Amino acid sequence: MNEIESLLPHREPFLFVDEIVEADNEKIVAKRVFTEKDFFFKGHFPEYPVVPGVILIETMAQSGGAGLRKLGVLGGDALFFLATVDKVKFRRQVRPGDEVRSEIVNLRVSPRMVKQAGKAYVGDELAAEAEWMCVIG
Numbered sequence: 001m002n003e004i005e006s007l008l009p010h011r012e013p014f015l016f017v018d019e020i021v022e023a024d025n026e027k028i029v030a031k032r033v034f035t036e037k038d039f040f041f042k043g044h045f046p047e048y049p050v051v052p053g054v055i056l057i058e059t060m061a062q063s064g065g066a067g068l069r070k071l072g073v074l075g076g077d078a079l080f081f082l083a084t085v086d087k088v089k090f091r092r093q094v095r096p097g098d099e100v101r102s103e104i105v106n107l108r109v110s111p112r113m114v115k116q117a118g119k120a121y122v123g124d125e126l127a128a129e130a131e132w133m134c135v136i137g
Helices: 003-007 054-071
Strands: 019-023 029-031 080-090 101-108 113-122 127-136
Touching: 003 019, 003 054, 019 054, 029 127, 054 080, 054 101, 054 113, 054 127, 080 113
Parallel strands: none
Antiparallel strands: 019 029, 029 101, 080 127, 101 113, 113 127
16 A cells, blocks of 8 residues: 555545645645546547546645645544535646646644645646635544
């Protein structure tokens, strides 16, 4: 089992974190390279494949959860579920071969919920940003 699989309950084809680069109380940074093998490109869109916006949100949320687990904030068996997503903006398309760097900040963390904000970058270009809340169960 690799590190990411030990930090997240998600599995292929719905695991969107390749690596936690940094995790401290101030910021969580993670990376994911999207490839032409990702399942959603077959239908979104065959002639011009683009990562769906909801997948970018999921990527940021998974990055935030994995970072909290790495810090020991979330218990190893706790599941976290998206409850709200706010202030979403998509700024740049993400295509096959793009490496997405998620930068996450914790807005509030308690035993029953987590509120985070994140930005997803391709290189230095902002691709997406959002705030979300997850309930822990």
